[in-house]
Amino acid sequence: MGWPGTWAWVDASVVVRVSLVGILAEYAGAPELEIDLPEGACLTDLHRAVGLHPGARFPAEVWDAASGCFTACVRTFVNDEDADDLSRLLERGSRVLLLTMIAGGWRGFKAPHVEKKPSVPPGQKLTDKFPVLHLGPVPSIPPDSWTFTVEGEVEVPLRTTWAQLQALDQVSQASDFHCVTGWSHLGDVWGGVRVRTLLAPARPRPAARYCLFMAEGGYTTDLTLTEASADDVLLAIKLNGAPLSAEHGGPVRLLVPTKYAYKSAKWVLGVVLLADKRLGYWESRGYSSSADPWKEERHSR
Secondary structure (H helix, E strand, O other): OOOOOEEEEEOHHHHHHHHHHHHHHHHOOOOOOEEOOOOOOOHHHHHHHOOOOOOOOOOHHHHHHHHHHHOOOEEEEEOHHHHHHHHHHHHHOOOEEHHHHHHOHHHOOOOOOOOOOOOOOOOOEEOOOOOOOOOOOOOOOOHHHOEEEEEEOEOOOEEEEHHHHHHOOOEEEEEEEEOOOOEEEEEEEEEEEEHHHHHHHHOEOOOOOEEEEEEHHHOEEEEEHHHHOOOOOEEEEEEOOEEOOHHHOOOOEEEOOOOOHHHOOOOEEEEEEEOOOOOOOOHHHOEOOOOOHHHOOOEOO
């Protein structure tokens, strides 16, 4: 590539996608890799691209470093001919040479140093097993008889059957699981439907700010509507490719991976949208409503 000629504007989203892989590869100790990066690459694709397990977890600081470098738009010091070549290369997203080619030595840029985040939150210990903890006996809920209701501060109360749930857009995600009792299980792949997919057609009213999820046996847990609508909050029906067992909350459980596991209600049956907050079962008994494991929010204050 040439040195300063004229300013060239390069598609920001493509550069973000390319440079992100570069930073991830550097973080993984392989800064000289060449990779094929498909259009619309997702987190799992990036993990695979740098040779890691799809369930691997990169610290938030890594993502921040990538997006901080290339979020707005990218102006590159190259001449006109080089600018055309670079643009075509980036638009294809093919055979990209990591950060050193895009914004490395010839731009005087060096990827920021990233401190590795601990693999588990404070006070947690890793386990290879997946302990089974719940309130009361394990119920037997035939999938064909399962339904999920959306009620409360909504314009259109809804009831979704198992068959209807199966017909909705299914997602798969690698998520860590942190129990408030002190164990963590990392990298399991959960499959299901985003909660917001079921909330949207119910048309939440402007007054709706909170959610109270209801489960078999009278169990409840609370979230804000914003929390319940996050990308990674699911009605989970699969665990590591297999149907969710009854012991792990099947046929359907709530999955809230950014919270302690008592927020991920097993055998979930519905949600009520509320204008005012109503605490769930454990939350009303002294456990934290925010339940952030990285802040060790185990108990209410």
